[in-house]
Amino acid sequence: MAAGANLMNNDPILKVEHLSMRFGGLMAINDLSFEARRGDITALIGPNGAGKTTVFNCITGFYKPTMGMISMTQQSGKKFLLERMPDFEITRDAKVARTFQNIRMFSGLTVLENLLVAQHNMLMRASGYTILGLFGYSGYRRAKEQSIEIAKHWLEKADLIERADDPAGDLPYGAQRRLEIARAMCTGPEFLCLDEPAAGLNPRESQALNELLRSIRKDTGTSILLIEHDMSVVMGISDHVIVLEYGQKISDGTPDEVKNDPKVIAAYLGVEDEEVEEVIEQIVEIETKQGGQI
């Protein structure tokens, strides 16, 4: 499991420096720098196509950035240069876990089995990468019991324990989203990247998600980086918000600072900076009508 809350401090766990990502003629990320502090929930927001998922893909090794440095420092002080590592090492060694915008799970396996599959690295190690497990090797048996305990712990936390033996595909949408987070937590991450965890959730499910994320921060000290369009989630649980537009950072601060930043308002409403004052009143109206979604 990740570092305990008592070991938490507020130094940066992740530093992104001068990151750029080019796809042919398109500069999706352009000289982006930001930090995520240890133990914080940091939100990455911005209009569609701003480059948020591309940043995630660079951090988690799905893309190799065109330029720039991404460093992560674990609680132990061990430092990793993520842009130089393959994705499986980022997960296994740096202890970065992620979820995806579109839910990816084994829908035919049970809820519990999905969480056991997530721990297969640990089980493979315990089997000595051989068939020792088949012969009841005690080290493997212990590792298997431990992985079931970890899975049960996260099923409780995600309020899914009653559904442990149901096929994952039968869960309602909001529960599937929580299962994805529980699955990521089973790998014991120090840094958890969530790509639009509230997408498609109703207000009650969003509330349950907020509670799960708050309890992860409080009980494990895991640092979270979150892409989200649902402002009730972003403003409700984030310690720090970074705003992107056209691959560049336009704002960086507390939720209140960012919410009132004219550049952010202009970006979301697609207006020039000088028109911002005129539309501030409209924002309040839009937020009220759409229940916090922008």
Ligand SMILES: Nc1ncnc2c1ncn2[C@@H]1O[C@H](COP(=O)(O)OP(=O)(O)OP(=O)(O)O)[C@@H](O)[C@H]1O
């Ligand atoms: N593999 C790729 N090849 C080419 N272009 C890409 C690729 N991935 C992303 N892009 C482009 O990079 C830009 C940023 O996309 P990205 O998905 O990172 O934005 P986003 O902020 O996550 O958007 P959304 O909120 O809609 O998910 C877009 O113009 C997108 O079309």
